[in-house]
Amino acid sequence: MSLSKVDIFADHIVRHSTYIEKINLSFSQFFIKSASGTLCIETGSRGDFPLLKSNLLSAGIDVASVGSLIVPHFEDDEMGALPEFLALNKSLVAYAHPICAHALGDIFSVKTKLFKDETPIKINDEVIIPIFAKHVHQWDALVIYVPRFKALFSSDIFMSFGTVDDKWANPVEKMISSIEESGYLPSIEYLHSVLIKIRKYDIETIFPMHGPAIQDNAGAAIDGLIEYCVKNRVKEAVDG
Numbered sequence: 001m002s003l004s005k006v007d008i009f010a011d012h013i014v015r016h017s018t019y020i021e022k023i024n025l026s027f028s029q030f031f032i033k034s035a036s037g038t039l040c041i042e043t044g045s046r047g048d049f050p051l052l053k054s055n056l057l058s059a060g061i062d063v064a065s066v067g068s069l070i071v072p073h074f075e076d077d078e079m080g081a082l083p084e085f086l087a088l089n090k091s092l093v094a095y096a097h098p099i100c101a102h103a104l105g106d107i108f109s110v111k112t113k114l115f116k117d118e119t120p121i122k123i124n125d126e127v128i129i130p131i132f133a134k135h136v137h138q139w140d141a142l143v144i145y146v147p148r149f150k151a152l153f154s155s156d157i158f159m160s161f162g163t164v165d166d167k168w169a170n171p172v173e174k175m176i177s178s179i180e181e182s183g184y185l186p187s188i189e190y191l192h193s194v195l196i197k198i199r200k201y202d203i204e205t206i207f208p209m210h211g212p213a214i215q216d217n218a219g220a221a222i223d224g225l226i227e228y229c230v231k232n233r234v235k236e237a238v239d240g
């Protein structure tokens with residue numbers, strides 16, 4: 001069974017999410033509305049696009065208004081529905097890490113713009129700061145910080161199993177057990193280095209692609225994961 005829903009945060013951030021019970025995992029796509037258009041972060045898979053389209057329409061968003069699309073890394077849940085978005089808006093521009101952007105342009109003939117690590121860029125009047133996340137489960141990954149909302153769109157970092165509505169007594173513990181259970185991280189060292197980059201931003205809300213948003217004490221969640229990495233880096237070094 002799968003369950004889809006739309007949630008709105010800070011009046012302008014729309015999250016569409018689908019929970020797949022069989023794998024106990026939710027998949028989210030984010031839409032930031034502004035006067036000059038709609039920005040999408042993560043497309044969801046192609047198969048889920050018809051549902052995404054109709055659910056967004058009920059929430060007042062026509063997917064044809066999506067003119068800019070950020071692809072955090074080259075994977076189906078992050079970029080699979082790009083051709084569907086493109087079919088509805090031929091002038092759509094995709095933004096990604098350089099390696100990912102070249103692949104997207106080559107395969108989908110979409111106009112791409114290359115992000116530069118931690119270099120602010122304006123998309124639809126919105127200042128976006130891409131933060132590259134080397135080898136965090138994909139070799140061309142990144143996360144997105146949006147200063148206006150003090151929001152981090154963390155893609156697959158800070159993931160947790162369960163629905164987007166789950167409330168964990170200890171979110172850090174839940175994230176760590178989810179990371180360990182999924183085995184999706186190639187290296188604690190790389191996770192640690194991106195968390196250190198992330199920590200210096202003023203973050204109030206974290207929007208993971210998988211799992212609930214972290215709205216209370218986001219800083220503590222980042223610190224908790226850093227602490228986990230520090231402990232396990234030693235172990236990783238010893239184990240080789």
Ligand SMILES: [Fe+2]
Pocket residue numbers: 073075078137138156
């Ligand atoms: Fe991923």
Ligand SMILES: [Fe+2]
Pocket residue numbers: 077155156209210
């Ligand atoms: Fe993912």
